[in-house]
Amino acid sequence: PKQTAFSLTRKLGVTYEELLALNPELRDGLKAGMVLKLPKEQKGDFDVKNALILDKINLVDSINSMIKPKLLFLLPFRLDRLNLSDDVSAKSAIENRKDVRYSLGLYSGAMIALDSIAKLGISVDVKTYDTQLNRNRTKSLMQGENLMNLSAIFGPLEPQSLKEVALQAAEYGIPVVAPLTEKSDLSLSNVFFAMPTENVLQEHMMSYVEGIRTEENIIIIADQKNKPTESALLMRFPGAKIVTLKEDRTVDIEKISELLSAEVENWVFLETDQANVVYHVGSLLNSLITEEVSIRLMTTDKNKAFDSEVVSYSHLSNLRFAYPSASREVGYNGFVKMYRKRYGADPDAYAVRGFDITLDLLLKLAYKNDLVKASKLIGETEYTGNKFNFTKDRTSGYFNMASYILGFENMRVTELKD
Structure with missing residues (x-):
């Protein structure tokens, strides 16, 4: 929408005099492409993304219930290594295999996110496959799946499988969300790396x-x-x-x-x-x-x-x-309550991450039905224990620029505000 200097003052939470003092050229009127200076600690009804001032968007209030996202989950549950008929053996395998533990945590949290989005009136088509931590199996799964009209892919975790999925998905313009990865040694332009880099x-x-x-x-x-x-x-x-x-x-x-x-x-x-x-x-x-x-x-x-x-x-x-x-500690909240009710246990950090990533993904898809477009328009988002602010690299995908500063205080870990 077309902005005036006075509409900007309302959005930015500054007076016209304050804006004019930092930007004398505004006396000649607001012009397209003009770069404005703001007070350093200024807060208002806006986000800054890639040096652009954007209107803050409440995703929950902006969803379109007519949109029905289609998600594909690809995670190494390793059902080929679990003896599900023997509870003791299965429990031991889960505890001793990081890939299984990570996958079950992420997926259990994602299921709570699906329940939450359903309560908002959004219907989601979900398919889930066990990649078995095997690139060839992952490649076969992708080749056998109809990728047309797929909204996004969650996973996989293993780097080589991630590359395989990203390359096949790129042919259809499908974004791939890497939940535990911060970058790749290969240029993957359609991957959203959910972990902030070092x-x-x-x-x-x-x-x-x-x-x-x-x-x-x-x-x-x-x-x-x-x-x-x-x-x-x-x-x-x-x-x-x-x-x-x-x-x-x-x-x-x-x-x-x-x-x-x-x-x-x-x-x-x-x-x-x-x-x-x-x-x-x-x-x-x-x-x-x-x-x-x-x-x-x-x-x-x-x-x-x-x-x-x-x-x-x-x-x-x-x-x-x-x-x-990359994340913060989670106290008792609505998500923890829902998780306990469904699974009879407290969520671990991977369940929290699975919930936050999936909810962020679904809300953005329900807003624009296009993760790339939504990410360009939306600034930082924050959920239970994670925050996201995806910025596009020219050739290497989308990187999460959001993180926390935490500190020890009286034997507790708390979030320190910037």
Whole structure:
């Protein structure tokens, strides 16, 4: 719709005088293609996507009940490896096979999303196949399926099968949603990668720190593998101090003590994928906290090392450990209530992800019946434990640019607002 300077002020939540002060050229009127400056923290009835200002869209209120999406689920349930006649054997196989556990979690959450969308009056045609983690079987399934009028494909999980599905689906213009993948080594222009990349998470964390920092003393501890991250942090925070790990992968207590400030809070970035380093640095920093010296621990990459059983949860809490994450913790809500009622158990992180991705997918399809078009029009969306903001790369598909910043506080993990 055609905008005027005054209609923009209502949408952007600023006065005409504020808009004019930042954009003097508006005195000559609003022109097509004009780039406008806004106050840095301005919030209004809009989203910014690819530098474009978009009207906020309530997907639930914008769905068209006449649209009937058609979905194809391709997941490695590994029914070929499960003895369903033996409950003990089947349970053991599920617990010990990540592919089965991931698939069942994602699919169980997706089923709750289908129930939810049905309550909104949207009928969905669903087909589900077990890929058995086999590329040849996946290829055969795709060749035997009528792909005409298919709205989207959910999965598969295995990289080679994902490539096979994406290439066949591309011939029909069908989008493929990769629920647990952040990128591919092959250009897949029709794939929506639901996991934010490591670079997206790193950038979010650095931007978060940049936005809240005043005079804090920044210290960086990085192992050899993470020297590129150390360099990136130094570029963003030129005055940061470097602590080098010793040959035994420990930190010299005297050296780090000399770098700690008693005047301002100390923010320590720890960049490593080694659990013993996390354990040692966490314990050391925790011992150096005094009434005069305040220390906060951070990282741009919370990998498995930080979740190791040797790492003290209480130390991380004392250090108010902060990090970027693709998802957030889920409390008791409507989704959990529905999941418990249907399955008699609490959802795991994969069930939450399956629900959020499927609901996002179905709401967008029910809005435009075209995931690509809907994604161009819609900014960031957020559900139970995940958020999505898909941006098209020129040649390599759609990447999720949304993530969270989480932090430990009083033995709990909470979301930290930007």
